[in-house]
Amino acid sequence: MRVSMADVAERAGVSAQTVSRVANGSPRVDPATRVRVERAMADLGYRMHRAARALRTGQTSTIGLVVSTLASVGNSRMLQAISEAAAARDYALAVVTVGERGIHDAFARLRAQGVDGAVVLNEATDLARGVEPPADLHVVVVDSPPDPRFSIVQTDHAGGASAATRYLLDAGHDVVHHIAGPPGSFAAAERERGWREALRDAGVLAPEPVRGDWTSASGHAATARLTESTAIFVANDQMALGALRALADAGRRVPEDVSVVGFDDIADAAEFRPPLTTVRQDFDALGRRAVAALVAAIEGSAPVAETVPATLVVRASSARA
Template sequence: MRVSMADVAVRAGVSAQTVSRVANGSPRVDPATRARVEKAMADLGYRMHRAARALRTGQTSTIGLVVSTLASVGNSRMLQAISEAAAARDYALAVVTVKERGIRDAFARLRSQGVDGAVVLNEATELARDVEPPADLHLVVVDSPPDPRFSIVQTDHAAGARAATMHLLSLGHDTVHHLAGPVRSFAAAERERGWRAALVEVGATVPEPVRGDWTSASGHRAARALVEASAVFVANDQMALGALRAFAEAGRRVPDDVAVVGFDDIVDAGEYRPPLSTVRQDFDALGVRVVVALIAAIEGGEPVAESVPTSLVVRESSVAG
């Protein structure tokens, strides 16, 4: 026998309207009630029929994701987090890239698939800022300066970079060098801003940053210019891996001769040699906030701006174990 919303409501001790809001991904349900309803759904094996919901609401329960590349660890982790957060609210996910086609084409492709709204991720956000988004396509942008046209969810990159830099300075280093990300990346600019602010705050020399493109190979190339440094903050963990190789090739021991801190805390960061100190991004929290903000926009809510905090993870690359 098919489980109904009424059955779920009885099991969860809420109204059928509350069950409907949870099933439709509405953000207007407090977390404890949502968890109770979702548990009742799971216990009873309840599933919302997507086609029926589309007929009733005029929405497809599908959201889009616009991304420039999935080659970077950060982007692939965000894809996973957004996909899981959408699935938990019974939304499907359609992914388009803008590497070969423009942002307008990406929006057009999503609209042709009938998505209810879309997320624009990281490097693609610069492209989104340069065009007027379609009036009938609700957007949430990940990592962007303030923009009244859409909701923005971002990591507090600057605070994370400041914490990493202050950590290195606390170890007695006169200054901290920076291996930065791409010049047009918002996240890279924010991390550079946090690094620079920490040095200025303590009156330390601010060295000219060297720059990579987020890949390990670019980190290896760029770090060759930093082999005389005693402390380096690297804008992501992939470039930090290349930097560790460059320092090893130059006969520089980490952390004895040069202390290194990365950014992201990717899954393998603790397996580097030595294990990498890094700034942890909470990709799961980002994914949830992105999806909740997009569902709210789809339901007529006003644009929001949210920032997700980071945390410093200290391992052997900056402090000998």
């Protein structure tokens, strides 16, 4: 049996109009009353009917997610985090990938689905910077240089990369080599910047980075050029997995001969052989903040810029030189 606003109002001891205001996020509700109504909603299992809400407010309570690919672990983790954050706010999620027709087409497909706003994820943000989104589409980008048109939520990629590089230098390694991400990736560029800054601050000349494309295979290929290194900072954990295999193929022991540090702290990083030292991205916090910023924009707030810290997690793939 479907729970109605009248049922919630009776349980909370308020009017149906007050329940409607709480359900639609109106600020014209006393905080204590809001808590009482929300508790009654939870107790009764009340869910707002999306079609009815759309008729009243002109909003569908649906947000979009624009991605270039879901093949990478980081993008998949962000999809999960944003999906959970949206559900917690009672928003549905529509996902589109940027195909051959470009990001204009992705935005158009989302508008056709009646979304109230969109989160643009990682590599797709480079495409978003070059276009003007529809005037009625609120946009939040994840990982982007400053842009006054959008709210921006990002990981402190440079800070995390710098921490990883300093850790390896402090462990006695004379130089730290870098397997970088692909050109055009904001995250890759920021991680490379943090690596370079840490080497510069230590008075160490940065060697030329070797570039991959986020995949394990590219990490394996890149490491074939670095088998004489004693310390390698890899721009993501998938490429680090390929690096571990390439070093094993070359007869180099990790960490006895070579220390390897990744970035992301994917779910399987602790299961690598050896368990991977890496920089942890808080994907859940990124998802929550991106959705919160988008909902705030939908409700009329100005764009914001937020940075989520990244944390070094030391495991068995790294050791003193």
